[in-house]
Amino acid sequence: MKAYSDTFVLNALPDVDCSAAYQGDRTSCPVESTLAAIGGRWKVLILHELFNGTRRFGQLHRSLHGITQKMLTQQLREMEHDGLIHREVYTQVPPKVEYSLTDLGRTLHPVLDAMHLWGKKYLDQKKD
């Protein structure tokens, strides 16, 4: 019980009434906001790509095996709207569009890192 209390800032959680988060929108609870920002079908994979550097639309399309153009555009637009990524359009023929992380987007790294660490432990444990 006390195993985590001195390791993590646990009582950061209760300072917002997350139990009442669903009156109206889903953003009253910060955890829900984070989930909304990265919870899309492909968003963490897109973030993973962009953490490795700037990418063109076509590059992302080829890297994220199985994604359709529609979904890629849609997820990128949402992340741009949320301020996580930057979209740079080069007016030329043929067109060229580059996507990169914003400063805010880069601050997601510890979140993804925590999720990655837990996921690995979880997958290991499931083998038993």
Next chain:
Amino acid sequence: MKAYSDTFVLNALPDVDCSAAYQGDRTSCPVESTLAAIGGRWKVLILHELFNGTRRFGQLHRSLHGITQKMLTQQLREMEHDGLIHREVYTQVPPKVEYSLTDLGRTLHPVLDAMHLWGKKYLDQKKD
């Protein structure tokens, strides 16, 4: 760019090919597994409750304003199946069922904590 590289274990991410995660199931990438485990409509709120202690079904139902019995049962069953929570049935009349976090469930704390911290920063920034 190097702002985070010495603060976090960044290159934990690329050791699994997350880009190819969607061939077959959605669990090849550890980050996706974590998302699957906590991504339900009410799961982080349920976890939040259970981090504060053991709860009866009715208690959860009252705390999570707006949740239906069907959804509460469904989310609890999924989390039980994933090994995050423990379900203790007391065979008595009227029936009594208690839910609590497992050890694995408790290890989610740093994840939720990271998400909570980021969400707060995100919500603050959106006010501008």
Next chain:
DNA sequence: CCGTATCCAAGTTGATACTG
């Protein structure tokens, strides 16, 4: 008290074809 069963509305994702 703690559920299950059924039905339905809404949202999400995908397949496919087309365009500046």
Next chain:
DNA sequence: CAGTATCAACTTGGATACGG
């Protein structure tokens, strides 16, 4: 190259009623 547009399939969540 980097998208849009349209339609169909699938998934999710909720309202309601009933049961041990």
